[in-house]
Amino acid sequence: MKMGLQLTRIRLMILNMSAEATVVEKEIKVEKKPAEPFLSKRRKNIVIDPLSDDNPITIQVLGICSALAVTVKLEPTLVMSIAVVFVIVFANLIISLMRNLIPSRIRIIVQLAVVATLVTLVSEFLKAYSYDMYKVLGAYVGLIITNCIVMGRLEAFAMANKPYDSILDGLGSGFGYAWIILTVAFFRELLGSGSIFDFKIFEALGWTTFPTNGLMVDSIGAFVVLGILIWIQRSKSGYVEH
């Protein structure tokens, strides 16, 4: 009996909430008079800015942990990038859809819960379909949860913007993150293991005595490569930190 009563109450609540949501959406629709083109200039900028001028890693200094940890080889880096793009896009979408329902007092924990769920999905899928990668990435998949980029985008963008824009923002930030860590991984694998995607490039070119650099496979190599990359990127974009 009691259970049934509670269920009806929850159902009522859901009804209430969805009613509220449609009201809010209607309000927004009224505000937005001229229909924005599918890929307007503003929207393009949402995607393009994080790629260079507002890059999450080199300019905003977010998400460094995982940027360095998995970049010894290109292959795990690629898997990690895909995982991060997936998590960031869907977390942005979900939070943006719910943005008018989330009570502000518990918004951080709601965001964490959504991200943690998505990360769990990624981790379970990897375990089921790419066990070798699952073993290589190990605990680092779980650490996407605390990747500041994801939380940062949710808090700064998805909580205040519409779903479609939020997806674009997620794609932009995700790819901005991906190209930096792929570049770091490229140099680390090339110099540290003498290969690209496990293909021994120098041996194939006939240089069998290529001296691999032990520091590159170590954490130190990651710091140095990323430091230099930041230098180049900032010199180009003219961004100076004070």
Add this chain to the structure above:
Amino acid sequence: MQRSNIYILVFSAIMTVFIGGAMSLTSVLLKPAQDKQVELDTKKKILGAVMDISTFKTPEEILDLYKGRVKSVVVDIKGKIISIDAKGNPLIAEKVNAQKNHKIARDERLYPIYMILNEFDSNIVEAYVFPMFGLGLWDWISGYVALESDLNTVKGVAFDHKGETPGLGARITEEKVRNRYKENKKIFDSAGNLESITMVKGEGIKGLSVHEVDGLSGATITAKGVNKMLKEYLGCYQSFIKNKKDENGIAIN
């Protein structure tokens, strides 16, 4: 947006149900595929110690091969076969967790052994594969050491590791390094005492004995870990090996 406490509570409750439901559902749906991956991973490593399995493309082929050619038993430190665990459930060698096993005292551990049978006559054991576990530089290392039917000559090895340095300690998984164990290396000396096999310090060393293999430059601690693991576990399997030799009538030398 300020909301009432009841709203927050109900919201959290609904979130919990949704999220919990989504996660349980994926977990339940993906469990069979995951278990299969874990099983395949173990079986690949066992077979990998004795033969080249890179020609097998599909997981099914490997599982079939394993089913047809491998017989497994679990023994205790005295070499006695145990078939049920402490709770009375049947023991399956492939399910023994090497890491947990390693943590308990040597004479209480379970020791799985995999016997590779002849392709045509399943009464002939071609090789014995002994799983082992130890510590490298950073984290755990594990291995499968295969002995020929004389239970003395090494047929092959396969190593795995959690976090050895790529390009240095992690080279223990490379074929080149693993092949060094295949060059007619023996684990017993001529008097029949267990000598195990030692990876020497330094690389490119000539004139190695039958109990030594060339080392890994820059990865001395990993090599030491491998040596310690081999010595410890071959010592633990010694009773089984001795019993088997007596049974098969192989002279100890």
Add this chain to the structure above:
Amino acid sequence: MEIFNIVLRGIFIDNMIFAYYLGMCSFLAVSKKVETAFGLGLAVVFVLTLTVPVNWLLQEYVLKEGALTWIDGSFESIDLTFLQFIMFIAVIASMVQLVEMIIEKLSPALYGSLGIFLPLIAVNCAILGSSLFMVQKDYNIIEATSYGFGSGFGFFLAIIALAAIREKLKYSKVPPGLKGLGITMLITGLMGLAFKSFIGVAL
């Protein structure tokens, strides 16, 4: 002895920053002054020493396969590992909140210096990372606690050292593009190189 080993390894060899790159965000953001770095470092040691054992209990008695047998023998085959991430992060977030409230009540002075860093810690990868590594390493509870303390202390040392260098760095001529994050990354690399010398120490 084993405990001592784990603490030392956590501080010098398996250093959260230099070996695993965890907690880099706050490491870079809060290392401009020694004073604030000290506060954050202390908070990390504090929270890690608490959360790792709590998460250990959670893993051991709720999450891992067969962990629920203490309730009833028939729960043997239940495996809740898929809830690991969300449970750990929930424990960390609520522990941080709890610690914040307790400190505020007991010692307003300590709260004044530590308080503002506590919310930052909930999303510090070093905290979640330690718990996940603790599971992989299969420790018992005493080992887990010392591991938590050791890795926290390693982070503490690293962030103070970096802050001290950055205070000096303010007076150096650095190319404009390299200012801030760039030069800090390079310095972290050099510091990591120094920490690498501890590998040879046989434990």
